[in-house]
Structures are given as C-alpha cells and as structure tokens.
Amino acid sequence: MNTASIINSISKHVSLTSKEVLYLSSLFLPSKVHQGEFAEKAGEISKGMLYVNSGCLMSYFSDKQGNDHVIQFATAGWWTGDLHSLTRQIPSIYTTKALAESEVFLLPSNNMDKLLEMLPTLEHYFRILFQNSLVTHQHRLMLAFSATAEERYNDFEEKYPALEQYVPLKYIASYLGMTPEFLSKIRRRRMER
Amino acid sequence: MNTASIINSISKHVSLTSKEVLYLSSLFLPSKVHQGEFAEKAGEISKGMLYVNSGCLMSYFSDKQGNDHVIQFATAGWWTGDLHSLTRQIPSIYTTKALAESEVFLLPSNNMDKLLEMLPTLEHYFRILFQNSLVTHQHRLMLAFSATAEERYNDFEEKYPALEQYVPLKYIASYLGMTPEFLSKIRRRRMER
C-alpha cells in the first residue's frame, strides 16, 4: 500500500518536488478497515481526514429516534471526514463504516495543520476539494427539496452507477432520504414500464 | 462605500500588507442592488463571487413546475455566488435578488484567478470559507432528512434570528423546504402553547 494514488490526486492541482512528495507521504497514516468495521465513530473526536485508497466507506448519523441516515459514500480516490468535529475538536455525530475491505490514509488533524504550514500551496488543493464538495452538496439539497423520491433515485443511478456493486439498497435509500420499502416500490414501478 | 468590511473579514484569516490591501481592493467592483432587483440571473453565466457589504440578498432556483426554492440568504459579511456556474462557465440555475437596498462587491471570476495567483495566501481564506459553508450545508441536509418541518423552523430561528426582519415568511418557508401555508400552521400551533 503506497501513496501513489493520493499523490497523483494532489498533483493534478499542485506541482510538487520529489522532496515535497516524500514529506507529504510521511504525514499520511495508511491503514486497513475490514468490511463492517469502523474508521470513525460517533461520539469521538474525529481523528482526521480520510483518503480512500481502495474499497468503499460510508458515513452516517443516528437521529434521536434511532434511525440511521447515510450522508456520504466514499470509494477509491475520495476524501471523507467530519469537518465540524475536526475544526472545533468536538465529538463527531458521524460514524464511518467500511462496506468492503478498504485501504485508507488518515491525515491526522495536527498533521494537516503542519502540512499546510510547510506547503501552503496545498491550500489550493483543499480549496478546490471543498469547493467541489460544496457544489455537490448544493445539488443534493436542491433535489431533496424539489424532486420526488423517484427522481432522486434516477439522479443517483446516473451519477454513481459504480456504487451499486458495493452498497446494499437500504443504504442507498437512506442516502436518498427515503425508506428501503419505498425504494423497493419505486424499483418495481419502474420494472413494470 | 469602501472595502473596509471585506478587508477586515479577510484579515481575520490572512495577514496582509498595506500594498496587498490596495491591490485587493482594486479587484472588487462595488455596486448597489435595489430592493427587488437582481444581482445575478438564472440562464446567464455567473459574473463572479459576491460579497454583501450591507443589505440582504437571496438566491433561489425554479424547478420544472415553476416553483421557486430559496437556497441561501446573505446579509452583511456573507459571500454568495454559483460556484458550479463559475468554475465550469456554464449558465447558472440560480437567481440572486435583493430583499433590501444592498451594497455588494463583485469579485469577477477572472479577477479571482488573478488574485489567487498574485496572493496565493488567499487560498487559505477561501479554503476556510468553503470549508465552513460545507459544514453548514451538511447540517441542512441532515435536518432535511431527519427533522420535521417544525424542528427545521425552530433551528432556523435559533440560528438566524436577525433574518426575520428582512425576509418575508414565504421565503423562509421555501428555504426550509415547506409551503408558506404549512409554515403558517406551525406558527399558529406554536402560539397556542
């Protein structure tokens, strides 16, 4: 397990010397998360940002009635992490679980601070990262408020066809803000046409 | 109308020389938007990021049935803008309208590029800006999926008590993803207790 993928992702936006690559690589902690196990847990302060090297993770929170709500999936090449918990150093409300055998790099929050101090050009990388994520979130919010459950499912399939191989339908339903029962009924209606 | 407020906002995160302040200030285009008029229009490519110096703006989009959905309010000290339209140079789906007499600074997208090239330390400022906005969006999404209409209204009042002076209830309803009629019923139920 090496940092090639993550370095490659960063190099698309920031040019790095080989020394910088070495320094960068030294700040990421590689680890494996087995299927069904947790990378982060609600109630604990987030350890840092996570880069998914392979496999698939999902983050979710539990509401007061005990229902889980998936807020993000992350496959190879994606970042995940609870920014609120990280920046304020407060307990996270999100749990991050592996949906498959996964290799991840942890960028601990103090390392992230160090990193951005030593290599301020990386601010650009994270600025772009967050900017794109923001666009995605705005789009989801738009759908949540103006689209029916069926339209949201259509949009999801178009955008993330690859996820269906990893993710049980009930989690997709949760991500889309509907019950698994209702998603099932949507799928049925669709087959009948 | 001067750039004091915006410079002040930036200075909280990045230290600037007086030369840099001058350069910065030269890139912002001040303008006034009268109540009911538009700063940006759906269908046009976004002109740039907008900093609200005074007054209040709101951004919304129209779905295919012609219903409007408010996605953001912005009062003094806030940024607004359609990042998707800006980064990809495609027509925006959002319209931005003044809810009161407003003074805004436009940071045209090519100026933003120039700015970040000349003063790369500002990447930090925008990184933080987008990072915080991301946290807010995640929170809204969480509420949209797990809270009732009444809970969302409570949360809104707690978080943005100042907005009620500018914003008609129907827009607050829209922002919260409910109809004005239903918001009215929530308010009534609440008075009766």
Place this chain on the structure above:
DNA sequence: CGCGACGTTGATTTGCCTCAACGATTGTGG
C-alpha cells in the same frame, strides 16, 4: 383609493412512512 403581495385558515388530497409478514440469500456453528 384600489390593487397586489402577503399571511392565514379550512377542506381535501397525496407522497411517503410505518408496521407486519414473507421468500431468498448468506453465513455460521454444530
């Protein structure tokens, strides 16, 4: 003054949820 925008109210409808039950599949321990 009169018009249009806004907030409100009530009656009715609907999209989606809840609950309960059932087959199919997977995995697990004896």
Place this chain on the structure above:
DNA sequence: CCACAATCGTTGAGGCAAATCAACGTCGCG
C-alpha cells in the same frame, strides 16, 4: 454438510405529515 439465524429486498394494508387548492382579511404602496 445440514439446520438455523440473520440480513436483505419485497409486498400489502393502513396512517400521517405536509402539499394542494380555494377563500379571505390585512397591509403597504403607486
């Protein structure tokens, strides 16, 4: 290698939160 439990997707009946539609009073403004 089989029996059993657990998980998943599905189906149907019934219920509820919120939308829709229509009507009405109020207010600010041209």
